[in-house]
Amino acid sequence: MSSRSTPALSHSVWSELFANRTLLFALLAIVATRAISGLLLAPIQDEAYYFYWSRFLDWGYFDHPPLVAWISSLLQVFPASPIAARAGTLLLSIISIPLMTSLFRTCGLKEENALGSALILASGSLAGILLGYITTPDTPMIFCWIAALHECAKALDENPKRWLSAGFFTGLGILGKYTMVMIGPVFLIALLTNPKKLKSPWPYLGGLVCVLVLLPHVFWLKDNDWITTRFQFGRGLKSEYGVAMPLGSDLPEAQGSLDSSKEARLAHFFVLPEDEKPVSKQKPTAFVKAWQGIGDYLGSELGLWGILLFPMIFAVCSKKSRRRPDWTSPQHAALIAASALSPLILFGLLSPFQHVEANWPAMYCIGAAAFFAQYFVLPKRFTIIALVTNLALSLIVSYHTSHPLPFTKPHKDRLLRETHGYKELADVLAELPPSPLFADTYQNVSELMFYHPELKLQQWPGIARTSEIARRRAMNPWQWKDIQEDGGFFILMDNFVPPFIPGAEIDSLTEILDCPNGALMLTKYNASSLYERP
Numbered sequence: 001m002s003s004r005s006t007p008a009l010s011h012s013v014w015s016e017l018f019a020n021r022t023l024l025f026a027l028l029a030i031v032a033t034r035a036i037s038g039l040l041l042a043p044i045q046d047e048a049y050y051f052y053w054s055r056f057l058d059w060g061y062f063d064h065p066p067l068v069a070w071i072s073s074l075l076q077v078f079p080a081s082p083i084a085a086r087a088g089t090l091l092l093s094i095i096s097i098p099l100m101t102s103l104f105r106t107c108g109l110k111e112e113n114a115l116g117s118a119l120i121l122a123s124g125s126l127a128g129i130l131l132g133y134i135t136t137p138d139t140p141m142i143f144c145w146i147a148a149l150h151e152c153a154k155a156l157d158e159n160p161k162r163w164l165s166a167g168f169f170t171g172l173g174i175l176g177k178y179t180m181v182m183i184g185p186v187f188l189i190a191l192l193t194n195p196k197k198l199k200s201p202w203p204y205l206g207g208l209v210c211v212l213v214l215l216p217h218v219f220w221l222k223d224n225d226w227i228t229t230r231f232q233f234g235r236g237l238k239s240e241y242g243v244a245m246p247l248g249s250d251l252p253e254a255q256g257s258l259d260s261s262k263e264a265r266l267a268h269f270f271v272l273p274e275d276e277k278p279v280s281k282q283k284p285t286a287f288v289k290a291w292q293g294i295g296d297y298l299g300s301e302l303g304l305w306g307i308l309l310f311p312m313i314f315a316v317c318s319k320k321s322r323r324r325p326d327w328t329s330p331q332h333a334a335l336i337a338a339s340a341l342s343p344l345i346l347f348g349l350l351s352p353f354q355h356v357e358a359n360w361p362a363m364y365c366i367g368a369a370a371f372f373a374q375y376f377v378l379p380k381r382f383t384i385i386a387l388v389t390n391l392a393l394s395l396i397v398s399y400h401t402s403h404p405l406p407f408t409k410p411h412k413d414r415l416l417r418e419t420h421g422y423k424e425l426a427d428v429l430a431e432l433p434p435s436p437l438f439a440d441t442y443q444n445v446s447e448l449m450f451y452h453p454e455l456k457l458q459q460w461p462g463i464a465r466t467s468e469i470a471r472r473r474a475m476n477p478w479q480w481k482d483i484q485e486d487g488g489f490f491i492l493m494d495n496f497v498p499p500f501i502p503g504a505e506i507d508s509l510t511e512i513l514d515c516p517n518g519a520l521m522l523t524k525y526n527a528s529s530l531y532e533r534p
Helices: 006-019 021-040 045-053 087-107 112-124 126-130 138-156 160-174 178-192 195-199 202-223 227-238 262-267 286-303 306-317 330-350 364-375 380-402 414-419 422-430 442-451 480-486
Strands: 437-439 457-459 490-492 508-514 520-526
Touching: 021 087, 021 112, 021 126, 021 380, 045 442, 087 112, 087 138, 087 330, 087 364, 112 126, 112 306, 112 364, 112 380, 126 306, 126 380, 138 160, 138 178, 138 202, 138 330, 138 364, 160 178, 160 202, 178 195, 178 330, 202 227, 286 306, 286 330, 306 380, 330 364, 380 414, 422 442, 422 508, 422 520, 437 442, 442 457
Parallel strands: 437 457, 437 490
Antiparallel strands: 508 520
């Protein structure tokens, strides 16, 4: 089969999108929903963490490679703006649409309904919508996954020099998230379908390009004791979050307070009554836990499709909904199938032993959407209704973070806990006397620094898991001598019972309550007075 030139292909892609009005309106609705949701949604905790990194651009960070910080760097121009922080994510999600169109057509989805179904499934699933505006390391990685698949498909279509650009996007994707390496087996499976292509030098030259793209990050890792790889391997394979490393401050590590300590006595007035405390559940056996892990994994991956899962099930169950596949070549069919199965299988093998987050193998949705659309015909009206429902869910959830819905339970709402009240809390902290200011977790530091970048706030080591904030010297404005010179400090915590800090004595506790209406309520207890909780 002859390959088309790039200008002709580009023209064909845009003609395809504009010719199908239903598809065009659906894609425009997806883009608009992503933009509106990105404007409404307050930064979630991990997002704020990555946004904080963008103030210290580098070739690597404690938790992840650098690309997520790079795409968020517009925040330096427009501080405290969620839409500016997410501008890179929104741009990548828009570019991905014509890129997927070209990828799917190159692999054989040239029929209008098949192509439209694949695009709606890939872009309109819950994963496609949410990762189109929520900024995580998955965002740039999945974009590069699409781009690398596209270039590989072109290389398989008698244009082998495109292996160079496939290697470039693979390296760039690894700079987004290390799970991009899973595309290696995908390429290999596609090549093995026609072993003659392994004799060409271009796939190997593409691998060399990938290595060259990664070199600056590798040098950074070497200079920083391989901190990111050590953390990721410990987290992904052993659920270990602690990593031995130099810290950015000389503060003494916090320790657990004794029941008889002053910290515990003061905190007694803030602790929940016995009847309100959560009841601990018996831990399951290893066998039961393994099967629960597999079940949770499968459920979470199916859940990535959102309401679109229902028309997909309908199409599978209906014999009339089956179509005859028309792949460009066996290599292209293998490429798409492997891109869907490789992440699913690899993380599935891990799921009995380790909790797998739903987003880790989310790139499987791209290949799965194309593969599904080649074999099944989605019911048009049912699919549009499901898509609109997914879009509505995104808008409702985003609106909920700034204007909590009345029928929810705020104290049990994880999304509200991760987004609501931080701006008001940052305003309170900005009014405190000029003393050293600390927080227990990297999430709290990041959220507060997003809204008030001028705050001199850092993470106190030893209270919660370590982070880039605890590691990087530039993120630690306070040292122990500063506390000694000032004579005191403030520390913000989620826990009722503050820790024991060597060399410091607790003076008072203040409870800050975040209310759904946006107000904060402060109550204080010290040794000479009591209070009544509002």
